[in-house]
Amino acid sequence: MGQEGEGATLSDQQLVEIYRSSVRINKVDEALRKLLRTGRLQANYYPPRGQEVLAASMAAALQPDDYYVTIYRGLHDHLAKGVPLKDLLAEYFGRATGSCKGKGGCMHVTHPETGVMVTTGIVGSGLPIANGLALASQVRGDGRVTVTNFGDGASNIGAFAESINLASVWKLPVVFVCQNNLFAEHTAMEKCTGGEIYQRAIAYGIPGVRVNGNDPAEMYAAAKEAVDRARSGGGASLIEAMTFRFEGHNYGDMQKYIPKDLYEAKKKVDPVPALRAKLIEDGVSGEQELAAMESEIDEEIKEAVDFAQESPWPDASEMLVDVYAEELAEA
Amino acid sequence: MSTQISGSQATQRALDYAMGIDDTVLAFGEDVADPEGGGIMGSTAGLSTKYGDRVRSTPISEQAIAGAAVGAAIAGMRPVAEIMLMNFITLAMDMIVNHAAKTRFMSGGKTGVPLTIRTMSGAGIGAGGQHSDMYEAWLAHVPGLKVVVPSNPADQQGLLTSCIFDDDPCVFIETTPLQFAKAEAPPADHRVQLGKANVMREGSDVTVVGYGRPIHDAMAVAEKLSGEGIEVEVIDLRTILPWDEEAVFASVKKTGRAVTLHEAVKQFGVGAEISARIHEELFSDLKAPVQRVGSLNSIVPYSPPLEQAYMWSKDRLEAAIRKTLG
Numbered sequence: 001m002g003q004e005g006e007g008a009t010l011s012d013q014q015l016v017e018i019y020r021s022s023v024r025i026n027k028v029d030e031a032l033r034k035l036l037r038t039g040r041l042q043a044n045y046y047p048p049r050g051q052e053v054l055a056a057s058m059a060a061a062l063q064p065d066d067y068y069v070t071i072y073r074g075l076h077d078h079l080a081k082g083v084p085l086k087d088l089l090a091e092y093f094g095r096a097t098g099s100c101k102g103k104g105g106c107m108h109v110t111h112p113e114t115g116v117m118v119t120t121g122i123v124g125s126g127l128p129i130a131n132g133l134a135l136a137s138q139v140r141g142d143g144r145v146t147v148t149n150f151g152d153g154a155s156n157i158g159a160f161a162e163s164i165n166l167a168s169v170w171k172l173p174v175v176f177v178c179q180n181n182l183f184a185e186h187t188a189m190e191k192c193t194g195g196e197i198y199q200r201a202i203a204y205g206i207p208g209v210r211v212n213g214n215d216p217a218e219m220y221a222a223a224k225e226a227v228d229r230a231r232s233g234g235g236a237s238l239i240e241a242m243t244f245r246f247e248g249h250n251y252g253d254m255q256k257y258i259p260k261d262l263y264e265a266k267k268k269v270d271p272v273p274a275l276r277a278k279l280i281e282d283g284v285s286g287e288q289e290l291a292a293m294e295s296e297i298d299e300e301i302k303e304a305v306d307f308a309q310e311s312p313w314p315d316a317s318e319m320l321v322d323v324y325a326e327e328l329a330e331a
Numbered sequence: 332m333s334t335q336i337s338g339s340q341a342t343q344r345a346l347d348y349a350m351g352i353d354d355t356v357l358a359f360g361e362d363v364a365d366p367e368g369g370g371i372m373g374s375t376a377g378l379s380t381k382y383g384d385r386v387r388s389t390p391i392s393e394q395a396i397a398g399a400a401v402g403a404a405i406a407g408m409r410p411v412a413e414i415m416l417m418n419f420i421t422l423a424m425d426m427i428v429n430h431a432a433k434t435r436f437m438s439g440g441k442t443g444v445p446l447t448i449r450t451m452s453g454a455g456i457g458a459g460g461q462h463s464d465m466y467e468a469w470l471a472h473v474p475g476l477k478v479v480v481p482s483n484p485a486d487q488q489g490l491l492t493s494c495i496f497d498d499d500p501c502v503f504i505e506t507t508p509l510q511f512a513k514a515e516a517p518p519a520d521h522r523v524q525l526g527k528a529n530v531m532r533e534g535s536d537v538t539v540v541g542y543g544r545p546i547h548d549a550m551a552v553a554e555k556l557s558g559e560g561i562e563v564e565v566i567d568l569r570t571i572l573p574w575d576e577e578a579v580f581a582s583v584k585k586t587g588r589a590v591t592l593h594e595a596v597k598q599f600g601v602g603a604e605i606s607a608r609i610h611e612e613l614f615s616d617l618k619a620p621v622q623r624v625g626s627l628n629s630i631v632p633y634s635p636p637l638e639q640a641y642m643w644s645k646d647r648l649e650a651a652i653r654k655t656l657g
Contacts, residue, residue, distance in 0.1 A: 067406070101439030110438035117405055117442065122429050128395045129430060132402020132410070139357065139385060139408070146402075159425075162395035169390065322440040323474050325498035328573050 008224035010217055012284045014060055018216045019275050019290075021056035024297045025076045026272045028085065029247075031301050032075070032092065036251050040309070043092055043106050047247035048076035051179055053271035054213035054243050055080040058147065058177060061223035062115075067133045067146040069118045069126040072107040073245075077149050082114035085304040095311035102314045103322065124157030126150055127176060131163055134172040134230075145230040146174045153184030155197045161204075164238065168205045171235035175226040176201070178238065179213060181245040186257045201238035213241025214271035246270070338510035341484040342374040342449065345491035346411060348519045350382050356495060357385050357403060360396060360413025360449075364388040371415060372451070372510050393419050397426035397448065404446040405434060409495055417452035417504060418461045431500035432475030446501070447494040453507035453544060453594065454631050454642050463507075463631040465543075465595035470502050471572040471604070477501040477525060478571040482546040484514045486569055489523030497525060506544045506594070528575035530582070534562035537652050538582040540605055541592030542568040545624075548645045549592055556652065563652060571601055576608060583609055587618035588655040592648060597625035622651035 010018070029049050035041035048055070051073075059080035062068075070077040078088055083099060091098030092106045099111045107121040117133055120126050130148030137144040154160055155178055167174050178197050182189050201208030207229070211222045219241060226237035244266040248255045255263070279285040320327050336344065349356045358375055362368055367388045369376030379386035389396050393414055400412035414420050420427070431444045454463040470478045477499050481487035487505065494501035531546065532553050539549045546567045553563035564582050568574050583589045589609055591602030606621040627641050 069402075099439070100437060100441065103439045104437035108437040110434075110441050112441055118402075118430075118434070120430065122425055125398070125425055125430060128398020128426060129402040129405070131395065132399040132404070133406045134402070135357070135399055136403045136406030136408045139403075159394045159398065162390070162392035163398065165390055166392060166395040166399065170387070322436045322438075324477075325435070325443060 008221045010060070010220050014220075015216060016279065016285055018053065018056045018060055018220075019279055020293055021059070021080050022052040022272050022275060023294060025052040025055065025079045027294070027297050027301055028079060029075060031305060033247065033251060035305070041093065044072070045106060045251040046073035046249065047245065047251060048073055049247040050244045050266070050270065051076050051181060051213070053216055053275055054179055054219055054241050057216045057219035058223045060220055061227045062145065062147065064115065066115050066144050066227075067130070067137070068116045069120070069130045069133070069146065069148040070116070071119065071123070071126055071150055071154075072121045073151065074109060074119045074149075075106070078109050078111070078116055078119070081116050083109065083111040083116055085300060086307045087111065089304045089308035090311050093308040093311065094313070095308060096314040097307070097311040101318060103318065124150060124154035124159040127154070127163035128159050130174050130176075131167050131172055134167070134174040135170065137173055138170070143231060144173070145227050147177055147227075148174065149177045149179055151184065152178060152180040152182065152189055152193060152197060154178070155200065156184070156193060161200070164201055164204045164206065164236070167236035171233070173230035173233075174236045175223070175230055176236065176238040178240045179243055180240055181243050183245070183249070183258065185249050188257070196240075198238060198240035206236045206238060208238040208240065210240040210242065213243040214269070214274075216275060334516040335513040336484050336516040337513050338484050338487050338505060339370075339372040339374045341488035342491055342505065343376055343378070344516070344519060345488045345495065346375060346378055347381070349409070349492055349495045350378065350385060353409060353496075355408045357408055357410040358413070359387040359389050359399065359410070361391055361415050362388055363413055370413070375413070393422035394426060397423035397431070400446040400448065401426050401430045401434070401444055404431075404444040404500070405442045409445050409447075411447045411449060411495055414448055414450040416462050417450045417466055418464055420448075420450055420466065427470070427476070427500070427502070428473050432473045435499070436475060443498055444500045445498045447491070447503055448501070449491070449503045449505065451505040451507050451510070453509070454626065454638060455508055457633060457635060457638065458507075458631075459633040460630045465504070465593070467504055467571050468595055468600050471601060475500065476572060478504070479525065479569065480504045480506070480543040480571055481569065482509070482543050482567050484512070485517045485521065486523055486529070488517055489521040490525070490569060492520075493522045493525050501525075504543070509544055523569065526570045526573045526575055528578040529567040529569055530578065531565040531567050532563065534564035534586065536562045536586055537588040537590060537655055538564045538566060538579070538586045539590050539592055539648070539652070540566045540568060540579050542571060543594055545592045545594055545643055545648075548643070548648060552645050552648050552652065556649070561652070561656065574605070579605065579609070580612060583613050584616050587616055589621045590624060590648065590651045590655060591621065592624045592643065594643060595625055596628050597623055598628045600625050619655040619657060622654055624648050624651045
């Protein structure tokens with residue numbers, strides 16, 4: 001276990017857990033895309049394929065009750081933070097047993113039991129809300145840290161600037177995590193983003209760093225430093241974590257806007273198989289051990305998909321429940 | 332001995348009371364802390380001195396202000412965020428409409444957003460096209476929100492306290508010119524139930540349904556017409572969403588005639604919804620079609636005579652009432 005601050009290192013056990021979390025996300029994503037492809041699932045789905053190690057390494061730096069805010073591309077963050085797979089998949093299927101009774105769907109997963117407080121479908125909207133969660137922690141002195149995940153596209157919306165400025169002046173215990181996958185919807189970063197994203201944080205008076213988000217050691221060290229800073233009263237930070245997405249903006253995206261050579265170069269350093277190879281190469285895990293772990297995950301996914309598909313639909317009477325704390329009469 | 336308070340003082344009293352009995356109540360917005368003046372109207376005066384870090388002045392960042400309120404509320408606080416003027420709420424609409432209003436439903440009831448957004452507006456003081464509009468109808472079109480417009484200091488204090496302790500997101504709209512008018516102070520713990528209208532004056536011939544500043548004009552017109560033997564019932568809705576259908580329907584069933592009245596422009600306004608509901612439910616009881624009075628479908632003008640021509644007026648209300656009488 002590494003020390004606080006720069007250079008925090010991962011133990012072998014932590015690295016194996018990061019792989020377990022990453023490969024689980026990878027496999028759940030594959031299962032969801034197969035369900036969509038075969039017409040068994042209807043969902044606006046934003047695959048996180050390629051961003052698994054980033055999410056798992058970030059979550060490894062957190063305590064269970066720390067707050068998490070994420071976006072429509074959120075499967076990796078939800079699983080990494082601990083949302084139970086059955087609750088999550090049942091929500092994808094719109095069933096009564098889902099984390100939000102099927103009323104939110106995959107873009108709005110909420111699971112306060114694991115700290116997942118908000119999943120937003122509006123680009124950039126998580127940042128101002130994360131400040132509010134962090135404000136509550138600051139006023140209560142509850143020691144929680146709030147992490148808000150968003151993409152590079154979100155760094156160009158006004159809420160990004162407003163939120164980082166407010167977090168800076170109020171010294172809020174919040175970590176802004178920009179998962180930079182190089183494309184804002186279909187537009188390449190260089191066509192829509194001026195300057196460097198991490199430097200925008202520095203301009204507002206908080207630390208900003210850029211790391212290889214697909215490298216567990218680098219990502220974890222940056223995460224730990226920012227989380228420790230927030231928890232100890234040192235205020236907000238921004239991490240620009242470089243990554244890539246292999247399955248487009250949303251499911252069905254043909255990705256014609258991604259240059260072939262870029263895609264192929266990224267595929268060669270796909271973080272999940274890379275981490276698997278490293279564990280074996282460094283003698284941390286054996287092939288057999290990892291294969292056993294992976295088949296255990298396959299079983300878990302099969303069971304969760306069956307649970308979700310076989311769960312009941314929400315009753316129509318749910319329609320007016322939860323609009324208000326107390327149901328109002330329908331005119 | 333009675334104490335007279337202004338609208339701004341009513342707000343200050345509600346906040347002071349709420350913050351005094353509940354540590355989760357926070358207040359923030361532009362210039363609200365004491366070093367910055369305790370709010371442009373003094374509505375938060377003394378609170379930062381008394382409650383410290385729970386009262387904060389913010390940057391001029393409406394989306395960040397509303398977002399911080401949404402997040403703090405999800406985390407279990409009762410934030411009262413101030414959007415200084417209602418036109419500035421346009422900058423915070425994503426937080427209010429997509430997040431505050433929908434979070435309880437989309438989370439399947441796992442999280443709620445017990446925030447209050449205070450804002451202020453109103454024409455007639457030469458503030459022009461971007462500092463005077465009433466946009467309550469926009470907000471009342473969003474399921475999940477509650478929308479409140481008080482017409483006097485006692486209601487302002489009692490309704491605001493109810494909003495703060497309500498478990499749903501409330502938008503509380505203070506009318507600028509009313510902030511200076513004084514009336515008797517209610518007790519510190521005064522609360523007015525949300526969703527309940529106030530029958531300001533009983534009458535048998537016509538029902539005027541309104542809220543906010545024009546209610547005072549309705550009372551004046553009612554007094555005038557009473558001299559002619561026309562008895563007008565005046566209902567102050569107080570809460571726009573959810574509005575008190577029961578009180579309005581009971582009154583219109585009795586009078587058979589109704590006029591809706593508000594400061595906002597007439598087209599697609601709250602009056603249109605009320606009129607539609609009366610026609611849907613009480614068509615056979617009506618002696619005349621429901622009339623609507625509001626400001627003209629234009630931009631709030633700067634020049635005083637133009638601004639007066641834009642605004643609803645006692646004359647227009649009187650004409651609408653007479654029209655229902657045939």
